[in-house]
Every structure is written in C-alpha cells, then in structure tokens.
Amino acid sequence: MPTSLSQMLTLAAAAPEGAATTWMPEQASTAAERTDTLFYFLLYLSIFFFVLVIGATILFAVKYRRRHARQRTSPIEGNRKLEVAWAVIPALLLVVIFAWGFRDFIHLSVPPGDALDIRVTGQKWFWSFDYPKEGISANELAVPVGRPVKLTMSSTDVIHSFFVPAFRIKRDVVPNRYTVVWFEATETGTYDVLCAEYCGTSHSRMLAKVKVLSENDYQAWVDSGGGLSGKGMSSVEFGKLLFQSKGCATCHSVDGSARTGPTLKGKYGALEALVGGQSAKVDDNYLRESIVDPAAKVVQGFEPVMPTYAGKLKDKQLNALIDYIKSLGTSK
Amino acid sequence: MSASDNGAAPRGAGEGAPRGGRDQEPDPVAGADAPGATEGSYLSHRGVLSWIFTKDHKRIGLMYLVAVLGFFFVGGVLALAVLLELLSSAGRFFSSDTYNKLFTLHGAVMIFLFIIPLVPATLGNFFLPLMIGAKDVAFPKMNLASFHIYVVGAAILLYSIIASAMDTGWTFYTPYSTQTSTAVISATFGVFILGFSSVFTGLNFIVTVHKMRAPGMTWNRMPLFVWAIYATAVIQVLATPILAITLLLLIFERLFEVGIFNPAMGGDPVLYQHFFWFYSHPAVYIMILPGFGIISELITTHSRKRIFGYGAIALSSVAIAVISFLVWGHHMFVSGQSELAAMVFSFLTFAVAVPTAIKVFSWVATLYRGSIAFTTPMLYALAFLFLFTIGGLTGLFLGTLSVDVHLTDTYFVVAHFHYVMMGGTFIAFLGGLHHWWPKMTGKSYSEKWGKIACALVFIGFNVTFFSQFLLGTHGMPRRYHHYLPRFQTLHVLSTVGSQILALGLVIILVYLLHSLFRGARAGVNPWGGKSLEWATATPPGTHNFASQPTVSAGPYEFEEIDEREGEEKDEEKDEAEKGGER
Numbered sequence: 001m002p003t004s005l006s007q008m009l010t011l012a013a014a015a016p017e018g019a020a021t022t023w024m025p026e027q028a029s030t031a032a033e034r035t036d037t038l039f040y041f042l043l044y045l046s047i048f049f050f051v052l053v054i055g056a057t058i059l060f061a062v063k064y065r066r067r068h069a070r071q072r073t074s075p076i077e078g079n080r081k082l083e084v085a086w087a088v089i090p091a092l093l094l095v096v097i098f099a100w101g102f103r104d105f106i107h108l109s110v111p112p113g114d115a116l117d118i119r120v121t122g123q124k125w126f127w128s129f130d131y132p133k134e135g136i137s138a139n140e141l142a143v144p145v146g147r148p149v150k151l152t153m154s155s156t157d158v159i160h161s162f163f164v165p166a167f168r169i170k171r172d173v174v175p176n177r178y179t180v181v182w183f184e185a186t187e188t189g190t191y192d193v194l195c196a197e198y199c200g201t202s203h204s205r206m207l208a209k210v211k212v213l214s215e216n217d218y219q220a221w222v223d224s225g226g227g228l229s230g231k232g233m234s235s236v237e238f239g240k241l242l243f244q245s246k247g248c249a250t251c252h253s254v255d256g257s258a259r260t261g262p263t264l265k266g267k268y269g270a271l272e273a274l275v276g277g278q279s280a281k282v283d284d285n286y287l288r289e290s291i292v293d294p295a296a297k298v299v300q301g302f303e304p305v306m307p308t309y310a311g312k313l314k315d316k317q318l319n320a321l322i323d324y325i326k327s328l329g330t331s332k
Numbered sequence: 333m334s335a336s337d338n339g340a341a342p343r344g345a346g347e348g349a350p351r352g353g354r355d356q357e358p359d360p361v362a363g364a365d366a367p368g369a370t371e372g373s374y375l376s377h378r379g380v381l382s383w384i385f386t387k388d389h390k391r392i393g394l395m396y397l398v399a400v401l402g403f404f405f406v407g408g409v410l411a412l413a414v415l416l417e418l419l420s421s422a423g424r425f426f427s428s429d430t431y432n433k434l435f436t437l438h439g440a441v442m443i444f445l446f447i448i449p450l451v452p453a454t455l456g457n458f459f460l461p462l463m464i465g466a467k468d469v470a471f472p473k474m475n476l477a478s479f480h481i482y483v484v485g486a487a488i489l490l491y492s493i494i495a496s497a498m499d500t501g502w503t504f505y506t507p508y509s510t511q512t513s514t515a516v517i518s519a520t521f522g523v524f525i526l527g528f529s530s531v532f533t534g535l536n537f538i539v540t541v542h543k544m545r546a547p548g549m550t551w552n553r554m555p556l557f558v559w560a561i562y563a564t565a566v567i568q569v570l571a572t573p574i575l576a577i578t579l580l581l582l583i584f585e586r587l588f589e590v591g592i593f594n595p596a597m598g599g600d601p602v603l604y605q606h607f608f609w610f611y612s613h614p615a616v617y618i619m620i621l622p623g624f625g626i627i628s629e630l631i632t633t634h635s636r637k638r639i640f641g642y643g644a645i646a647l648s649s650v651a652i653a654v655i656s657f658l659v660w661g662h663h664m665f666v667s668g669q670s671e672l673a674a675m676v677f678s679f680l681t682f683a684v685a686v687p688t689a690i691k692v693f694s695w696v697a698t699l700y701r702g703s704i705a706f707t708t709p710m711l712y713a714l715a716f717l718f719l720f721t722i723g724g725l726t727g728l729f730l731g732t733l734s735v736d737v738h739l740t741d742t743y744f745v746v747a748h749f750h751y752v753m754m755g756g757t758f759i760a761f762l763g764g765l766h767h768w769w770p771k772m773t774g775k776s777y778s779e780k781w782g783k784i785a786c787a788l789v790f791i792g793f794n795v796t797f798f799s800q801f802l803l804g805t806h807g808m809p810r811r812y813h814h815y816l817p818r819f820q821t822l823h824v825l826s827t828v829g830s831q832i833l834a835l836g837l838v839i840i841l842v843y844l845l846h847s848l849f850r851g852a853r854a855g856v857n858p859w860g861g862k863s864l865e866w867a868t869a870t871p872p873g874t875h876n877f878a879s880q881p882t883v884s885a886g887p888y889e890f891e892e893i894d895e896r897e898g899e900e901k902d903e904e905k906d907e908a909e910k911g912g913e914r
C-alpha cells in the first residue's frame with residue numbers, strides 16, 4: 001500500500017514491470033500501460049505547475065510580508081506579455097493532453113475484429129458471463145492471456161458499471177441497450193471486477209473476479225464447462241460453489257443473519273410466513289419455485305427484489321443448490 | 333485585531349448627492365426612520381418579525397447565512413457519520429441501506445441547500461449593494477421572497493428525501509430512482525423550487541448591477557466580487573429553467589406512461605443524465621465563481637495591491653460562465669455516449685481550464701511587491717490558492733478521456749470535487765466571512781484563534797481528502813459501503829483527517845459566537861479596504877450610506893501604492909515571473 005511517506009515521494013514506477021505503483025494499481029492489460037503513461041505525464045505536469053504557483057505564492061508571501069504599516073507597494077496593474085504567455089502556454093499544453101487522451105480513448109473504445117466474444121449481464125447485485133460460442137454461462141470471467149476479449153454488456157434492471165482497475169477499463173452497463181468494452185490481458189492472475197455505478201443496497205457487494213489464464217488453462221476451463229459443471233464434486237459441494245458464484249450469497253446469509261433476503265440457515269422444513277398472510281412449508285418444491293419464480297411467494301418482512309433464475313440454472317445445478325440449502329440444517 | 337485601522341474612506345464617499353439618489357424604489361425598508369433622521373444600525377430593529385419580513389438586503393443576507401450554515405452543520409454531521417462507518421471495510425454501525433441514505437442526504441444537503449446559495453445569497457446579498465454604493469437591491473420584496481422560497485424548497489427537498497427514504501445519491505439517476513419507491517419527482521420539484529429562489533436572487537443582482545451603481549461607478553471600477561456575483565447571476569437565471577423541463581418530463585412519464593427515461597417503458601435511461609448535468613454542471617460554476625470573487629478582494633486588500641490583470645479576471649468569469657453550459661457531457665464519458673460527443677465535451681472542458689488558470693496566475697502575481705499581512709482572511713486566501721490549484725489540476729485528469737475512464741466514479745472524483753467545492757468555495761467563503769465579519773456585526777473576533785482554526789481546517793482538509801485521491805487511483809469506487817481490505821489504511825487516514833477538520837470548524841463557530849457577545853467593537857475599516865462597503869458605518873445603517881456616495885477611482889487604489897515607481901520595476905517583475913513560468 002502506498003501509504004508510507006518515502007513511497008509517496010518516489011511517486012513513479014520504480015517497481016518491477018506491471019506492479020502497483022504509488023499512484024496506480026498493478027497493470028494487467030495493454031490499456032493499462034497506455035493510460036498510466038498519460039496519467040504520469042499529467043501528474044508530473046501538475047506537480048510542475050503546482051510547485052510553480054505555490055512556490056511563487058510562498059516566495060512572495062515571505063519576501064513581501066508587511067514589515068511596517070506604511071510599506072509601499074508596486075503600482076503594477078498587469079503585463080500584456082506575461083498575460084498572453086500564461087494564457088497561450090497552458091492552452092497549447094491542454095491541446096496536447098486532449099489529443100493524447102482522445103487517441104487512447106479511441107483505442108479503448110474500438111475492439112479489434114478478432115476478439116473473443118463474451119456477453120456480460122449486470123443485475124442487482126451480481127455479474128454473469130455468457131460465452132455464446134462455447135455455450136458456457138458462468139459467474140466469474142475467465143479469459144486467455146494475450147488475446148483480445150470483447151465484452152458486450154447489458155443490464156436487466158438499473159445502470160451498473162463494469163470496472164476492472166487492473167485493466168483500467170470501465171463502462172456503464174445499461175438496461176435496454178448494449179455497451180461494449182474490450183481488453184487484452186497481459187498477466188495471468190486473478191483481478192477484481194467492481195460495480196462502479198451506484199445501483200442500490202448491495203452496490204458495494206457487486207463484485208466478481210476476472211481470471212486470466214494461460215491458453216492451456218483456459219482451454220481446460222472451457223472443457224470443464226466453465227468450472228461449473230460439478231464434475232468430481234458432491235452435490236452439496238457443487239451447490240455451495242453455485243451459491244457463491246451465482247450471486248445468492250450477496251443477499252442470503254448462511255449464518256442466521258438477515259440481509260436483503262432471509263437467511264437460509266436451518267430453513268428447510270420450516271414454516272415460512274408470507275406477505276399476504278399465508279404461510280408455506282419449505283420443501284424441495286418451495287425452494288425450487290423460490291429460485292425460478294421468486295415473486296410467487298414473498299417472505300414477510302422482505303421486498304420482492306430477488307431476480308429470477310429461470311433459464312439460468314440447469315436442473316443439475318438447481319438440485320445441487322437445494323441439496324446445499326438442506327445441508328445448512330433443517331428445522332424439525 | 334492585528335490589522336492597522338487607518339480608517340481611510342474611499343475617495344468621494346459620503347459627499348455630494350442627497351440620499352436616495354438615482355432610480356431607486358421609493359423606500360425599500362418598511363417602517364424606516366423619518367427622512368433626514370440619523371440612521372440607526374441595520375441591526376437596531378428588534379423582534380422576530382422585523383427579521384422574517386425585512387426587505388433589507390443585509391438582514392436577508394444574515395438570515396440566509398444562518399440557514400445555510402445550519403444546513404452545513406447537518407451535512408457535516410452526516411459526512412462524519414459516513415467517514416466513521418468507513419473505518420471498517422465491512423461496515424460496523426449501519427446497514428448498507430442506512431449508509432446509502434446517509435451519503436445521499438449528505439450530498440443533497442451540501443449541494444442544493446448549502447454550497448449553491450452559500451456565497452451569493454449571504455455575502456453577495458449583504459455586500460453587492462454596499463460595494464456599488466446602492467441603498468438596497470433593485471427588488472427588495474423579491475429578495476425577501478427568494479429567502480422564503482428557499483425555506484419552502486428546502487423543506488420539500490428534505491421531506492421527499494427523508495420520507496421516501498431516498499438512497500439514490502444526490503444525482504437521482506434513472507432508472508434506479510424511478511424504479512424504486514423513492515420520490516424522485518418531489519425531490520426534483522424541491523430542487524426546482526430552490527432553483528427559483530436562486531433565479532430571484534440572480535435577477536435581482538443583474539438589475540441591481542445594471543441600474544443602481546453609484547455615480548462614477550463605471551463597469552471598470554466595480555470590485556471583482558461584484559463581477560463574479562454578476563456572472564454567477566447570469567448562470568443562475570439561464571440554467572434553472574432546464575430543471576423545470578426535466579421535472580415536466582418526469583411528471584409526463586409518470587402520469588401518461590410515455591417512456592422517456594424509464595427503459596421498462598421504452599425510454600432512454602441515459603437521457604436523464606444529460607438533463608441532470610445540463611443543469612448541474614453550470615451549477616458547479618454557480619458554486620465556484622463567487623468564491624473567485626472573494627479571493628480577488630482578499631488578496632488585494634490584505635496586500636494593499638491593485639489586482640493584477642483586472643480585465644482578464646473580470647472577463648474570465650464571464651468566459652467561464654458561457655463555456656460552462658457546453659461541457660455537461662464530461663460527466664458521462666463512460667455512459668455510452670458516442671465517441672464524437674465525448675471528444676467535443678473533453679475539448680470544451682479543457683477550454684474552461686484556460687480562463688481558470690489565468691485567474692490563479694493573476695492572483696499570485698498580485699502578491700508580487702505587495703505589503704502582505706498574514707491576517708486570518710489572508711491565510712484563507714493563501715489556503716485557497718493551495719487547495720484550489722490541486723482541485724483544478726486534478727480536474728485535468730478527469731477531462732482527459734482515457735484517464736477519466738479509469739478514474740470516474742471512484743474516490744478520485746470525490747476528492748476532486750471536495751478540493752474544488754470545499755477547498756475552493758468554502759475556504760474562500762470562510763476568508764470572506766472573516767474579512768467582512770467586523771463590518772457585518774460591528775464586532776472583532778480573536779485573530780489568534782482565527783489562525784489556529786484556519787491551520788486545523790487546512791491540515792484536516794488535506795488529510796481527509798488527499799488520501800481519497802490515492803484511493804481513487806487504486807480503484808476504490810465511490811458510494812461503497814463495503815470495500816476491499818487493501819483500501820483500509822487510506823480510509824482510516826481520511827477519517828482521522830475529518831476529525832481534525834471538524835475540530836477546526838467547531839473552534840471557528842465558538843470564537844465567532846463569542847465575538848458577537850464579547851467581541852471588541854470593530855472599526856469602520858479594519859483592513860484599510862478601498863471599496864465602498866468600508867466607507868460606511870460599522871455596522872451599516874439601514875439605508876447603507878448616510879448620503880449617496882460617488883466614485884472617482886477603482887476599488888483597489890490603496891494609499892500604500894507607490895505611484896512614483898517607474899517602468900524599470902515593471903521590467904524587473906517581468907523577469908522574475910518569466911523565470912518561474914518556464
């Protein structure tokens with residue numbers, strides 16, 4: 001963390017290639033390097049002007065401090081040459097910065113033709129990633145290193161924003177409209193995806209991971225159905241994985257505390273009081289319905305905000321989730 | 333007070349024409365003393381009603397001051413709560429919903445109820461007529477109405493935010509705001525009412541400046557504070573109607589189910605952002621321009637210098653006012669607007685930077701060969717230069733398209749606008765408040781405590797908000813109740829800073845209140861100022877001036893100015909400045 005003073009003073013990248021610097025997080029995409037070059041240019045330019053302005057202020061304040069009440073002052077009212085200079089020089093610099101920023105922005109905005117296509121859906125409050133060619137649907141983004149990836153994004157509810165600090169990319173994800181962002185990862189590893197447009201209660205929990213894999217690992221990931229095939233796992237283990245990766249855990253705790261949704265600890269077999277005064281017994285059918293058609297029965301004390309998972313989960317996955325919820329304890 | 337009290341009155345003041353000179357309304361103050369009687373101070377009438385229904389611009393200014401600072405207190409407590417919560421990465425005291433409501437209310441109160449009216453409605457109201465030698469503003473009743481409307485608008489806005497438990501952030505973005513149960517229409521209505529109050533103030537100032545200047549007060553002799561308030565008034569009048577249109581569209585959508593903003597009805601959710609920022613960006617300049625005006629007054633008076641580049645400073649305010657209407661899209665670079673639009677908005681944004689830079693350079697040059705007194709107001713002016721320069725320079729990062737992609741919607745933005753709004757406008761306001769406090773109240777405050785508090789505010793502010801720049805560049809999004817553990821150190825630092833800042837502000841409150849009751853009587857002109865407000869009694873009489881002042885020189889013609897100083901000195905200065913410039 002860039003908190004120590006000595007680190008603050010070094011300011012720039014004295015660290016190994018791609019590592020985090022005082023001002024910027026690690027670089028893991030081609031765009032990161034471009035953006036950072038311009039960022040540091042701006043930073044040094046700003047420091048220069050800051051020192052100039054504040055240096056002159058301090059200098060004058062000390063040198064011309066009032067020593068006696070009648071101290072004479074200069075009658076200067078202006079200086080044409082100087083005023084032109086300090087309008088024109090910054091203006092020229094600003095044109096350079098503008099053009100440089102625009103050039104890089106175009107680079108960020110126009111994906112190369114051969115990019116890998118992935119669809120991104122933002123939804124309160126989780127991300128899902130669909131690989132149309134590979135037929136995979138996942139809740140983490142796995143991509144091969146060194147290959148351009150194009151994300152076509154939309155939202156099912158409100159505006160979200162897809163932000164990967166390590167890649168220096170961000171794009172709003174809007175309902176009824178597609179937005180596009182692309183990147184080419186340069187380092188294998190796992191990076192944070194954050195939602196950067198305020199979207200309500202669990203906005204700050206709307207996180208995901210990008211896994212940048214070597215070409216081989218990526219192929220293996222694709223072959224395994226995106227890590228969510230459940231191969232080699234017990235149904236409960238698989239359900240637990242899905243519970244985390246499908247976004248259930250953003251709203252439902254497994255420790256008894258209520259969040260946006262009711263806790264699922266010890267829920268199986270319980271009698272649930274519903275909005276409208278009825279109640280229902282929590283059995284396999286109730287659980288299944290709550291997942292694919294959450295608005296059908298809303299638990300008392302909660303808002304009907306849960307999104308539907310109809311069409312997003314295969315039967316095997318649904319069963320695994322139900323098994324996992326059972327494993328969280330039953331009420332007699 | 334440490335400043336010398338030379339009691340000098342501006343040239344030409346207090347002589348000549350009888351009271352009530354040029355085209356003014358009959359008698360702006362109800363129940364005023366009989367003509368010809370010696371006027372009492374404007375504070376001499378007692379009783380609540382004499383305040384609530386006063387048409388005296390000075391009293392209206394003071395009422396605004398109390399209201400606005402009251403809202404600052406509310407907004408400040410909310411900010412402290414937000415920062416306390418951020419000590420821990422997983423939240424400790426509040427639920428996420430509560431946290432979201434806290435920052436929404438903080439933002440809305442600070443923007444709509446505090447910083448927009450902060451300078452024009454308080455110091456502007458009080459001093460604009462005094463500085464141009466007028467008895468009052470052009471339409472005193474409208475001025476009073478502005479205050480009453482402000483109170484109503486504030487009540488509507490606060491009620492709709494609190495009653496509907498609004499958690500949308502102060503920007504009320506659709507579709508989030510229209511899909512949830514929040515009262516976006518009535519909140520926008522509240523903002524619109526508030527906008528009306530600022531239209532009333534703005535119209536009043538425009539007419540006052542055009543029609544009521546004292547004889548001899550040409551445009552070129554107007555104090556720069558008046559120029560700044562004038563430019564602000566123009567924006568206030570032009571920008572507010574946009575809010576009305578937004579409001580109408582929101583109501584249309586609700587009532588007639590035509591999809592305008594709501595995607596569920598086939599509307600365009602991004603359209604709302606265009607409307608919002610088309611008003612709110614110019615509003616940003618409503619917030620900052622008056623601060624610029626104050627700084628020009630502080631720097632000249634406390635260094636006994638003519639302003640460097642009067643024309644450039646006055647005109648750059650106007651230039652900023654005009655361009656400010658054309659840059660709203662810089663808030664939306666990642667929202668999916670076309671690359672062409674992004675390019676144009678980025679370019680125009682940089683165009684605003686030039687007049688702003690000119691102002692800063694001119695203020696610094698004004699200090700050159702001055703007689704600089706380290707009074708409390710001057711310390712605030714110097715603090716302003718420091719903080720606003722950081723705020724302005726970091727604005728360049730956000731105007732630069734590719735860099736903005738990384739930084740937008742992170743704490744970098746939060747830090748940037750606090751440096752501009754709080755470090756700029758609010759610090760300038762504090763400087764102005766200390767500068768004019770003796771004139772407004774007739775009392776002096778403790779210079780010693782003034783300086784101590786100024787230092788605490790300065791340090792606290794930087795600790796609080798500089799750390800947020802680093803949070804932002806490292807990718808910490810704004811409006812986050814929970815955050816990744818690696819951000820914790822900087823968040824803790826920021827919270828600690830906010831406590832120092834709060835301490836400084838509390839000290840200011842204490843010694844200013846103390847001065848009201850126990851302070852020594854202030855002189856007529858404690859700083860040796862040359863603009864007209866220093867020529868009248870302290871505190872001013874109900875009708876401002878005992879007789880119509882006339883003006884024969886600019887506002888910064890201090891006695892200390894050494895007229896004999898020749899051309900060679902100019903040259904020398906040229907060198908010195910150029911040396912620094914390159």
Ligand code: HEM
Pocket residue numbers: 408411412414415435436438439440442443447500501502503746750753754758796810811812830833
């Ligand atoms: C001139 C005074 C101020 C103005 C105009 C102002 C304005 C704002 C605005 C508009 C926001 C954004 C709210 C949102 O995102 O909906 C905000 C956020 C914030 N403000 Fe202030 N503020 C002021 C003073 C302060 C002070 C004194 C503090 C702390 C000491 C503070 C701390 C914060 C924090 C921590 C946030 C971030 C909350 C978040 O977005 O997650 N502000 N402020």
Ligand SMILES: [Cu+2]
Pocket residue numbers: 160161195196197198199200203204206
């Ligand atoms: Cu979000």
Ligand SMILES: [Cu+2]
Pocket residue numbers: 612613616659660662663
């Ligand atoms: Cu703006």
